[in-house]
Amino acid sequence: MIGELVDMGLWPEALSGFSAVFLIISSMFTSAFTAAFGLGGGVVMLALLVHFLPIAVVIPIHGVIQMGSNSSRAILLRHFIDWKIILYFLIGAIVGAFIGGQFVVILPEQFLLTILGLFILYVVWGPKPKKIQPNKYIFAIGGAIVTFLTMFIGATGPLLMSFLPRSKLSPEQISATHGMLMVVQHGLKLIIFGILGFQFFQWAIFLSIMVAGGFIGSNLGCFILNKLPEKWFKIGMNVILTLLALRMLYEAILLWRS
DSSP: OHHHHHHTTSSOTTOOHHHHHHHHHHHHHHHHHHHHHSSOHHHHHHHHHHHHSOHHHHHHHHHHHHHHHHHHHHHHTGGGOOHHHHHHHHHHHHHHHHHHHHHHTTSOHHHHHHHHHHHHHHHHHSOOOOOOOOOHHHHHHHHHHHHHHHHHHOOOHHHHHTTSOTTTSOHHHHHHHHHHHHHHHHHHHHHHHHHTTOOGGGGHHHHHHHHHHHHHHHHHHHHHHTTSOHHHHHHHHHHHHHHHHHHHHHHHHHHHHO
């Protein structure tokens, strides 16, 4: 079946049946993790994609998955979105996406693996970004910086959260605005990768199933995960992420030495 889809150009040769099933199931759990604990699912999915797919396709594929996941949140909470923040962020994000697109195609595989491995270790064990005193200039500058970074590291949700004026927004406004900001930056990233020639059509069936799996996970995950002790669940996820990141860095070292 998969062989026929590959011949028709509807399935990428780099994606085996086992990898597809594992990642689809993982999309439900990572979306559930984000739904239950706020952030983190995108970083887990990024690490898993690096394990199963060529590094050159990870960032655009991850972008589609994350855009689908955040779109559902933004749509459901659309009445709470702070559109002024979105506008200023968009201005900077366009600049960041354009500049990032100039570099992403020329970076060698070992460099990307090193960036992703170190980024994941920082997210797990590094100090969390301090809350920034926001204004329209900060939103625009933040849009440029975060969108530039997402061209290389993908899962910038935790960093993006630091730009929101959380003390001035309700929980619904924070979740809705953060979701829409993620849609903006991932959307611009996908446009850039499309211009650069990435063949999204080959991945359409797989990505549609992944997005659907993430939607199911978002709806069912809270009920399941909230029954688990949050402390031990997060410890387990940190261990898994650390091992995956160390594996990326090990592969990068081998490539640097070759």
